[in-house]
Each structure stands twice: as C-alpha cells, then as structure tokens.
Amino acid sequence: MTDVHGTVEPGFESVRKVFAGIVADEARDGGAQLAVHHRGRLVVDLWGGDGVDGDSLLGLYSSSKGAMALVAALLVQDGVLDLDREVASWWPEFAAEGKEEITLRQLLAHRSGVIGTDGGFTLDELADDRAIAARLAGQRPFWEPDTGHGYHALVIGALVGEVVLRATGRTARELFEERVRAPYALDYYLGLPEELEPRFRTALPMLPTPAQQALLAENPIAPDSLLAVAFDLHADPPLDIVAYANARAVRAEAPLSGGGIGTARGLSRMYAAIAGELDGRPPLLTSDTLAEFARIHSRGTDLVTGEENAFGLGFVPLATRHPSLSAAAIGHSGAPGSQSFADPATGLAYSYTRRRFGFMSGPGAPENDRLVPAVVEAAAKAV
Structure with missing residues (x-):
C-alpha cells in the first residue's frame, strides 16, 4: 500500500482513512494532495503517491477560474465593476460581430458564446491572455449570446481579465497578488516565479492516465464540434492539454482560464479566506456578494460538453455536484481531476489535487465523491 503522509486534527481521522484508500487505488496514476480548512484552521494536510509531497507545486488548470472569479467579485463588491454593464462599454473592440450587448454577467455565467476562435490558437497565444483577448x-459568437450556456474552457479568463484591465488599469494577476495571494501567503500562484520552478519539477510532469488515453482514442472528438473549439482541438496542431501546464510559458504568464500552479494547502487557504475569518481578517466577500456569485445563473445541458451542469458567476455552485454541501458552496475543479471549494455555511474550505489526469473536462475526479462527504461528516462532528 502506498504510504500517506501529513497530519489530521482529532476528529478527522476518517478523512485520512478515505484518502489512504484512494491513494492506494490511484498509485499507478500518480500522487495526490488533500487539504481542508475548518473555521480558519488547517485540519487536514495529507499527501501520498508517486512524485508528490506536501510542497509539490502542481498544474491545477481551471482552479485559476476560481481565482479570477474572486478578483471579479471583489471588484463588483467595491463598485468598480457592474455585472449588468456591457463588456463593450469598457472594451469597444469587443462589440464586433454582434457582441455589443453581451454583459459581464453573461461572460461570467458562460453564456456569451465566445468560446474560442474559428482557426484556433497556438500554445504561445494560449499562454497570453492579452493575445487571446x-x-x-473580432470573433463571432458560436451561439446567440444568452440563449444557452457552454463551458468557456480556455478563454473566460482572458475575456474577464480584459474587462478588469480596461476598468482598473491593473491586471487581474496583479490584483490577485496584492489583495489575496500575498496578504494570505498562499502557496498558489498566478504566475510561477522562476525561483519556485524546482518545486514544480520535483513533482514528475503532469501526465495523462492510461484510462484517459484509451478513452480519447476510442471516442475521438469531432474537430468541427463546439467541444473541439472550446478546447482548441480544431487548431493545427490541436492543443495538447497535458503539455499545457508543462510549458514554462503557461506557468510564467498564468492565463486565467487554466494557468494556476500551487498546492492543495495553498488553494484550500484561498477558499478559507472566502469561507470565513482567516488570520483575524473577515471573509473576503460579504454575504451579499457571495450570494450573488453563488446563485445559479446557468443550468441544464452544456452546449460545449453535452453534460448537465450549472454555473454561478465564475464559480461553480458545488452543491449541484456534491449534495452534502450547502447552497452557498462555491469553487472550481481542474482538468486533472482536482476540486476546490468554500462552504461558508459550515466554515469548510477544501482542495484535492492530483498529478495525473483522470479525464479532460469533467467536474473533478470521482474520488471527490468519497472525500467530500467524509470531510463534511467529520466537520459536523467537530467541536
């Protein structure tokens, strides 16, 4: 059996047992980390498996959408951004091809239809949000805006980030660093400093599981599908999603749609700052702001993935995926199968990360279905 390392506070021993079983099952697929904060305390800090320790920095892909949504929420809370204002009022060039009435709210809810470009992007472009924007x-939407929703997998960060830049003169990366990462000393980065690169390389490169490789070989994605457009699989050459996080340009430039690098501990701490008081500071978001961003804005069949899902504003309402959570729970998954969230109703913050991919675009690896209820049950019993 693969060894599990780290600590749990009294009352959370059951979580360690569940995690140990998962790591043993998934050992052939690489290592994993699990961190949980409860009422501002780190109560679970575990890791195990191939190529990963507690300090290994991993490519956490769409976890960065949660960081992006947090920056947007702070700016809405400050009165700097208006959710119902047209994007083109900040960014006039965006009005081309019938996009003049798309609002910031519609962008954040994955309702704009602007999921990619007709010709696709290069990897260098995908590393640079300004190039994507x-x-x-000048791109046409792939469906009439606000008539449905579809996952804006590789572009939502560039779209929202451009609005932030036009409205404030500052990048979302800069604002995240100043208002969130640095004050809370998060081991989670939008733009990995060169000096921290050895901690990424210490964990073996991000790799697909054999199961994912077999699944994609048996079920090729049609190059003219919305799924192909959203994941840049219609480009020449198609995007290699695994190579994405392994590219230094992506780690350095940190595209907001998928460039986050960090540890489970760091990402859980970010969500702990949303879930409640942390280090003597009040929650980052007021109850009103949190309620608006957690409220379901899109629900039903995703036009891109074909799956039934739901979106709030930037964040995903996690109770739609994990019924043991409250309606206030918000977070985001990442392509390797990671999942992170805050549940202010219970004071929980959670982050599960893994080095290898379970699949390409799902809502977090299936082991979260075992871990999340175990964490919720342990927290409910904690004094």
Missing part, C-alpha cells in the same frame, strides 16, 4: 475581440 485580441483574437476574441
């Missing part, structure tokens, strides 16, 4: 400004 410049291409998207």
